[in-house]
Amino acid sequence: xxxxxxxxxxxxxxxxxxxxxxxxxxxxxxxxxxxxxxxxxxxxxxxxxxxxxxxxxxxxxxxxxxxxxxxxxxxxxxxxxxxxxxxxxxxxxxxxxxxxxxxxxxxxxxxxxxxxxxxxxxxxxxxxxxxxxxxxxxxxxxxxxxxxxxxxxxxxxxxxxxxxxxxxxxxxxxxxxxxxxxxxxxxxxxxxxxxxxxxxxxxxxxxxxxxxxxxxxxxxxxxxxxxxxxxxxxxxxxxxxxxxxxxxxxxxxxxxxxxxxxxxxxxxxxxxxxxxxxxxxxxxxxxxxxxxxxxxxxxxxxxxxxxxxxxxxxxxxxxxxxxxxxxxxxxxxxxxxxxxxxxxxxxxxxxxxxxxxxxxxxxxxxxxxxxxxxxxxxxxxxxxxxxxxxxxxxxxxxx
Amino acid sequence: xxxxxxxxxxxxxxxxxxxxxxxxxxxxxxxxxxxxxxxxxxxxxxxxxxxxxxxxxxxxxxxxxxxxxxxxxxxxxxxxxxxxxxxxxxxxxxxxxxxxxxxxxxxxxxxxxxxxxxxxxxxxxxxxxxxxxxxxxxxxxxxxxxxxxxxxxxxxxxxxxxxxxxxxxxxxxxxxxxxxxxxxxxxxxxxxxxxxxxxxxxxxxxxxxxxxxxxxxxxxxxxxxxxxxxxxxxxxxxxxxxxxxxxxxxxxxxxxxxxxxxxxxxxxxxxxxxxxxxxxxxxxxxxxxxxxxxxxxxxxxxxxxxxxxxxxxxxxxxxxxxxxxxxxxx
Numbered sequence: 001x002x003x004x005x006x007x008x009x010x011x012x013x014x015x016x017x018x019x020x021x022x023x024x025x026x027x028x029x030x031x032x033x034x035x036x037x038x039x040x041x042x043x044x045x046x047x048x049x050x051x052x053x054x055x056x057x058x059x060x061x062x063x064x065x066x067x068x069x070x071x072x073x074x075x076x077x078x079x080x081x082x083x084x085x086x087x088x089x090x091x092x093x094x095x096x097x098x099x100x101x102x103x104x105x106x107x108x109x110x111x112x113x114x115x116x117x118x119x120x121x122x123x124x125x126x127x128x129x130x131x132x133x134x135x136x137x138x139x140x141x142x143x144x145x146x147x148x149x150x151x152x153x154x155x156x157x158x159x160x161x162x163x164x165x166x167x168x169x170x171x172x173x174x175x176x177x178x179x180x181x182x183x184x185x186x187x188x189x190x191x192x193x194x195x196x197x198x199x200x201x202x203x204x205x206x207x208x209x210x211x212x213x214x215x216x217x218x219x220x221x222x223x224x225x226x227x228x229x230x231x232x233x234x235x236x237x238x239x240x241x242x243x244x245x246x247x248x249x250x251x252x253x254x255x256x257x258x259x260x261x262x263x264x265x266x267x268x269x270x271x272x273x274x275x276x277x278x279x280x281x282x283x284x285x286x287x288x289x290x291x292x293x294x295x296x297x298x299x300x301x302x303x304x305x306x307x308x309x310x311x312x313x314x315x316x317x318x319x320x321x322x323x324x325x326x327x328x329x330x331x332x333x334x335x336x337x338x339x340x341x342x343x344x345x346x347x348x349x350x351x352x353x354x355x356x357x358x359x360x361x362x363x364x365x366x367x368x369x370x371x372x373x374x375x376x377x378x379x380x381x382x383x384x385x386x387x388x389x390x391x392x393x394x395x396x397x398x399x
Numbered sequence: 400x401x402x403x404x405x406x407x408x409x410x411x412x413x414x415x416x417x418x419x420x421x422x423x424x425x426x427x428x429x430x431x432x433x434x435x436x437x438x439x440x441x442x443x444x445x446x447x448x449x450x451x452x453x454x455x456x457x458x459x460x461x462x463x464x465x466x467x468x469x470x471x472x473x474x475x476x477x478x479x480x481x482x483x484x485x486x487x488x489x490x491x492x493x494x495x496x497x498x499x500x501x502x503x504x505x506x507x508x509x510x511x512x513x514x515x516x517x518x519x520x521x522x523x524x525x526x527x528x529x530x531x532x533x534x535x536x537x538x539x540x541x542x543x544x545x546x547x548x549x550x551x552x553x554x555x556x557x558x559x560x561x562x563x564x565x566x567x568x569x570x571x572x573x574x575x576x577x578x579x580x581x582x583x584x585x586x587x588x589x590x591x592x593x594x595x596x597x598x599x600x601x602x603x604x605x606x607x608x609x610x611x612x613x614x615x616x617x618x619x620x621x622x623x624x625x626x627x628x629x630x631x632x633x634x635x636x637x638x639x640x641x642x643x644x645x646x647x648x649x650x651x652x653x654x655x656x657x658x659x660x661x662x663x664x665x666x667x668x669x670x671x672x673x674x675x676x677x678x679x680x681x682x683x684x685x686x687x688x689x690x691x692x693x694x695x696x697x698x699x700x701x702x703x704x705x706x707x708x709x710x711x712x713x714x715x716x717x718x719x720x721x722x723x724x725x726x727x728x729x
């Protein structure tokens with residue numbers, strides 16, 4: 001299949017010299033879905049930028065808008081009932097208003113995506129080899145024979161044993177880890193500058209997860225490719241991302257270089273996410289610090305800070321006024337909180353909430369504070385929390 | 400990892416459940432081939448204990464759980480539960496034992512009937528077993544729903560699709576404890592959930608265990624989760640037992656190369672620890688249609704020697720309450 005005249009013209013728009021500056025710049029992006037219940041603000045004012053060859057981790061719970069963010073940037077969302085405003089600059093060019101033809105010139109060759117579920121993202125009735133060459137023939141002006149050789153090289157690059165044989169096989173003949181490797185091979189076949197990996201390892205075993213993450217890292221380094229790694233597991237991005245953004249209710253609540261985020265976290269949600277991970281270093285049967293309640297309804301979000309109904313440090317201002325994204329000690333570390341973690345105001349709010357018997361505040365156990373965050377005073381009474389295990393949730397209700 | 404042998408079993412009179420020499424195989428069409436899902440494993444669980452069962456996909460951990468429940472029948476071996484060998488029971492006799500064994504499944508949403516109301520789902524076991532009168536059953540349903548943190552008033556008349564994954568898992572737990580079982584088999588109960596919700600459900604299970612005096616078999620592939628909930632952990636590989644020990648001991652000093660590899664693959668939420676690509680096991684689990692001879696882990700094992708291909712290692716004690724099936728323990 002040759003590129004149509006139309007898409008070749010569209011491609012020309014992006015074939016001029018790349019501009020200076022970051023590879024990707026997203027400014028005040030809003031993605032709103034018009035639903036029967038009202039407007040769902042899935043992405044609500046996100047600003048970020050990504051340099052060539054860097055990895056950006058996007059972290060949050062289900063429903064925090066991280067997947068919609070990735071798909072909005074790539075332009076993969078349906079056109080009806082979706083409203084995108086703001087600006088997405090890829091190599092300095094605006095792509096938010098790009099047509100499908102223009103985007104098609106970008107997809108695959110400039111940016112591509114690895115999806116979460118390797119079981120359902122491959123075509124079950126098409127041989128692996130054809131699925132890879134389809135992509136190559138669509139985007140590169142090469143012969144069929146060369147595309148076949150390229151496909152083989154890709155399969156070898158992603159560590160598939162007996163690649164020649166595998167090219168002629170169907171997806172059902174392979175394991176989940178193998179299929180995810182093929183997804184990666186397809187995504188990187190045309191040498192994109194930006195790779196989105198949307199929960200690439202959530203459906204896989206730990207050992208395979210480690211292999212896939214290593215593979216992504218290796219391919220990224222070899223090709224000097226930028227990557228946006230979307231995940232709900234802070235553990236996955238901790239050792240691999242250069243910068244992390246934490247999302248909640250469609251907004252960035254904290255953004256920092258990885259080291260700084262872990263050593264000097266400011267937002268209570270980041271802290272709560274980290275605390276809820278079971279730790280190998282903790283003795284067995286230690287009480288996990290779950291985040292009570294559930295993510296907010298994005299059609300009718302709470303007023304003020306969106307995290308305030310679940311926050312142990314909530315006070316009056318939080319429920320009235322939404323905090324802006326402000327700089328911490330350095331401009332590349334930003335957060336959105338009135339009483340950031342590690343400040344005296346934060347401590348005072350926690351104690352006030354404990355005295356008032358607020359469930360989320362009582363559930364906070366100090367001794368698992370990560371190093372560098374702890375400013376705990378030893379005088380605080382140890383609170384019994386056994387009765388709070390798991391918290392109480394009302395179905396469909398606000399917390 | 401081959402791991403046959405019974406050295407890790409405790410005296411049978413103490414155990415609530417004792418599995419000995421369990422073998423489960425599935426024929427593949429008419430080819431004459433068999434999937435060796437579980438090959439000669441032995442395990443026991445004391446009353447009030449939580450046994451963690453870990454391993455990769457395809458290691459037979461779920462099949463072991465289902466074989467205990469007699470949801471799949473075993474080809475050999477025994478499953479002793481309260482003095483009965485479940486593998487010998489049939490029909491009505493087996494049915495009589497069933498309410499004492501319950502199961503919680505991985506996918507919380509599809510394990511609840513979408514067309515029934517929450518209250519009826521939780522009540523069904525009580526109705527089938529005609530436990531108590533109408534009022535007693537209603538009281539029990541209200542009690543267990545409250546215990547799992549679901550408001551019986553507002554949630555009772557609703558249907559499963561109105562709840563999130565975490566809430567559906569709470570309802571599954573309520574349903575499992577309603578008939579007052581002795582043993583609950585939790586098959587990957589938190590792997591479909593977000594980290595924050597996962598913590599809520601783990602804490603809840605722990606609570607339910609204390610409250611109703613339960614014994615749990617906790618099947619999962621996440622070692623950090625298993626460490627948190629278990630009193631004893633068994634690591635499985637390709638239908639065999641590799642290592643059995645207390646969680647703190649197992650995680651501090653793994654003796655089996657496979658356990659060590661599993662542990663090193665866990666991503667740590669700490670940016671100062673760079674993941675080392677050389678560690679961990681390469682490749683994937685071999686086909687259970689034709690498992691390797693001798694120790695089944697030898698094809699991926701960094702320490703494999705000739706003896707590993709010829710001789711299957713037996714489970715032996717290498718420390719206090721620490722058992723391993725390996726010719727060359729770490």
